[in-house]
Amino acid sequence: MPGQKLPDGKPIRVALLGCGTVGAEVVRLLTDQAADLTARVGAPVELAGIAVRKPNKHREVPAELLTTDAAGLVASDVDVVVEVIGGIEPARTLLLDALRAGKSVVTANKALLAEHSGALFEAADASGADLYFEAAVAGAIPLLRPLRESLAGDRITRVMGIVNGTTNYILSGMDATGAGYGEALEEASRLGYAEADPTADVDGFDAASKAAILASLAFHTRVTAADVHREGIAAVTAADVAAAKGLGRTVKLLAICERVTSASGEESVSARVHPAMIPRSHPLAGVGGAFNAVFVEADAAGEMMFYGKGAGGAPTASAVLGDLVAVARNRVVAGRGPRESAYAALPVRPMGQTPTRYHISLDVADKPGVLAQVAAVFADHGVSIAAVRQEVRVADASLVVVTHAATDAALRSTVDKIAGLPVVREVVSVMRVEGEES
Numbered sequence: 001m002p003g004q005k006l007p008d009g010k011p012i013r014v015a016l017l018g019c020g021t022v023g024a025e026v027v028r029l030l031t032d033q034a035a036d037l038t039a040r041v042g043a044p045v046e047l048a049g050i051a052v053r054k055p056n057k058h059r060e061v062p063a064e065l066l067t068t069d070a071a072g073l074v075a076s077d078v079d080v081v082v083e084v085i086g087g088i089e090p091a092r093t094l095l096l097d098a099l100r101a102g103k104s105v106v107t108a109n110k111a112l113l114a115e116h117s118g119a120l121f122e123a124a125d126a127s128g129a130d131l132y133f134e135a136a137v138a139g140a141i142p143l144l145r146p147l148r149e150s151l152a153g154d155r156i157t158r159v160m161g162i163v164n165g166t167t168n169y170i171l172s173g174m175d176a177t178g179a180g181y182g183e184a185l186e187e188a189s190r191l192g193y194a195e196a197d198p199t200a201d202v203d204g205f206d207a208a209s210k211a212a213i214l215a216s217l218a219f220h221t222r223v224t225a226a227d228v229h230r231e232g233i234a235a236v237t238a239a240d241v242a243a244a245k246g247l248g249r250t251v252k253l254l255a256i257c258e259r260v261t262s263a264s265g266e267e268s269v270s271a272r273v274h275p276a277m278i279p280r281s282h283p284l285a286g287v288g289g290a291f292n293a294v295f296v297e298a299d300a301a302g303e304m305m306f307y308g309k310g311a312g313g314a315p316t317a318s319a320v321l322g323d324l325v326a327v328a329r330n331r332v333v334a335g336r337g338p339r340e341s342a343y344a345a346l347p348v349r350p351m352g353q354t355p356t357r358y359h360i361s362l363d364v365a366d367k368p369g370v371l372a373q374v375a376a377v378f379a380d381h382g383v384s385i386a387a388v389r390q391e392v393r394v395a396d397a398s399l400v401v402v403t404h405a406a407t408d409a410a411l412r413s414t415v416d417k418i419a420g421l422p423v424v425r426e427v428v429s430v431m432r433v434e435g436e437e438s
C-alpha cells in the first residue's frame with residue numbers, strides 16, 4: 001500500500017493493460033532492461049500480467065501472462081497498473097478501481113486524461129497513489145514532467161506546439177511538394193503515418209486532448225478537451241500553403257495554450273488548436289515530418305523548446321517506462337510524486353474573445369481604387385491592417401493583407417463583406433498567423 005515502505009527484495013508487481021503498438025514495446029523494454037531497471041528502482045520490476053482482447057494474437061509475449069480479464073488483473077496483487085489500451089471505457093473504470101485500491105497508475109491515454117483527469121486525481125489523492133502520464137502528450141519527449149516539476153517554481157505564460165505527428169507529416173508534405181490535402185493524406189496513409197481512420201488526428205481531436213492536458217499543467221487549472229477551441233487541417237488548401245510560402249511562412253497545426261491578463265488585471269486561460277501560418281524563421285517551422293515540438297515561455301526561465309518523436313511504439317514506451325521507474329521508486333521508499341495542481345482554477349476564455357492575427361489572400365481586379373475599397377471594409381469592422389502586399393498579374397492582381405490581432409467574429413464579417421465586393425474575384429485563403437509580434 002502507498003505510505004508503507006516496500007520490504008527489501010520484494011518486487012514491484014506491474015499489471016499491463018493493452019499490448020498493441022505501445023504495450024508490446026513496454027514488454028520488450030521491461031524484459032531487455034530488467035537488470036538496469038532493478039538497479040534504478042531499488043527493487044525488481046516484475047510483469048504480473050498483460051490484459052488484451054485477443055490473447056491468440058500475441059505470440060510475442062509469454063502466454064501465461066496474458067489474460068482477457070483486465071478487471072481481475074487490476075484487482076490482483078499488483079502495485080502498479082500501466083494502461084495502454086486507449087479510449088474512455090474500460091480504461092476509465094479500470095484506472096479508477098486501481099487508484100481507489102492504492103495502486104499507482106501510469107497511462108498514455110490522452111483522450112481519458114483530457115476528459116476525466118479530475119476524477120482520476122481525486123481517486124489518486126484519496127488513496128495516496130501516483131498518477132503519471134508523460135506519454136500522453138508528445139510521446140517520447142520529456143515535457144509533462146518539466147511542466148509539473150522542473151518549472152513548478154516559475155510562472156508559465158504560453159505553451160505552443162506541434163503535438164500531432166500525423167497532421168505535421170501531411171502539412172510538411174504539402175509544403176514540400178505543393179500537393180493538396182487529399183493527396184498528402186493518401187501518401188501519409190500509404191506510408192503508415194496516418195491511421196486507417198485518421199479523423200482523430202486530422203480533425204484536431206488528438207491535439208485538443210493534448211492541449212487540455214498542457215493547459216491544465218501549465219496554468220494549474222482544470223482544462224478539459226471541451227474547453228479547447230478545435231479546428232483540423234482538412235480545410236487547408238494547396239493555395240493556403242502557397243500563400244504562406246509566398247510570404248516566408250509555413251502552415252502548421254498548432255496547439256496554443258495561453259495565460260491571458262485582461263486590462264483590469266483578471267487572469268484567464270485560453271486553449272486552442274488550429275492551423276496557422278508561422279514565419280519560416282520560427283523554431284517550430286523547421287519541425288518536419290512526424291516529429292513533435294513544444295515551445296514553452298515562462299517568466300523567469302524565458303523561452304524553451306522541447307523536440308523529438310511524438311509517437312511510435314518504442315518512443316512512447318520510453319516515456320511509459322520513465323514513469324514506471326518514477327512510480328516504482330516512490331513505492332519503494334513509501335513516497336509520492338506530484339499531485340494534481342489545479343489551485344489557480346482560472347476561467348477559460350472562449351475563442352470568440354481571443355484575438356489572433358490573420359493572413360487574407362485575395363484575387364482582385366487590377367484597377368484604381370481596389371485597395372482603398374478593401375481597406376475601407378477592414379476599417380469599417382475595426383480590424384487593423386498590419387501589412388499589405390500586392391502583385392499585379394496579366395488580367396488581375398493578388399492582394400495579401402495581414403491584420404493586427406482581431407477577434408474571430410470581426411474577421412468573419414470583414415471577409416464576408418470583402419467577398420461580396422464586385423472588385424474581389426476570389427477570397428483565396430484566410431488563415432491565422434502565429435509566432436510574430438502583433
Ligand code: NDP
Nearest residue numbers: 018019020021022051052053054084085086108109311312
Ligand atoms: P493499440 O490499438 O495498438 O493497442 C491497444 C491494446 O489494447 C491492444 O493490445 C488491445 O488488445 C488492447 N485492448 C483494447 N481493448 C481492450 C480491453 N477492453 N481489455 C483489454 N485490452 C484491450 O493502441 P496503441 O498502443 O497505439 O495506443 C495505446 C495508448 O497509447 C492510447 O491511449 C494512445 O492514445 C496512446 N499513445 C499511442 C501512441 C502511438 O504512437 N501509438 C503515442 C502516444 C500515446 P488486442 O491486441 O488483443 O486487440
Ligand code: HSE
Nearest residue numbers: 163164165166310311
Ligand atoms: N496519432 C498521434 C499522432 C499519435 O499522430 O501524433 C501520438 O499521440
